[in-house]
Amino acid sequence: MMQTKHVANDLVPEQRSFVFVSERAFSTSRISLISMVVLGYKRPLVDADLWNLKDEDKSATIAQQFLKNWNKERAKNL
Numbered sequence: 001m002m003q004t005k006h007v008a009n010d011l012v013p014e015q016r017s018f019v020f021v022s023e024r025a026f027s028t029s030r031i032s033l034i035s036m037v038v039l040g041y042k043r044p045l046v047d048a049d050l051w052n053l054k055d056e057d058k059s060a061t062i063a064q065q066f067l068k069n070w071n072k073e074r075a076k077n078l
Contacts, residue, residue, distance in 0.1 A: 032051075039049060055061055 036045070036049065039045065
């Protein structure tokens with residue numbers, strides 16, 4: 001007979017609280033996204049409708065980090 005494990009019970013309290021916070025943050029993000037989709041359905045979205053990204057989430061920052069790590073990996077193989 002196969003036993004099932006309850007993942008949440010296997011987590012230490014700190015991890016369980018993180019799961020709760022993550023689920024709550026996801027729920028809030030989902031509500032924000034749904035409201036933006038509804039707005040976009042009613043009318044075309046404009047720049048002012050969109051939220052600002054944190055600097056660490058902007059493509060310029062991510063591309064810079066990627067290239068730094070990519071070049072480091074390439075140097076290992078030369």
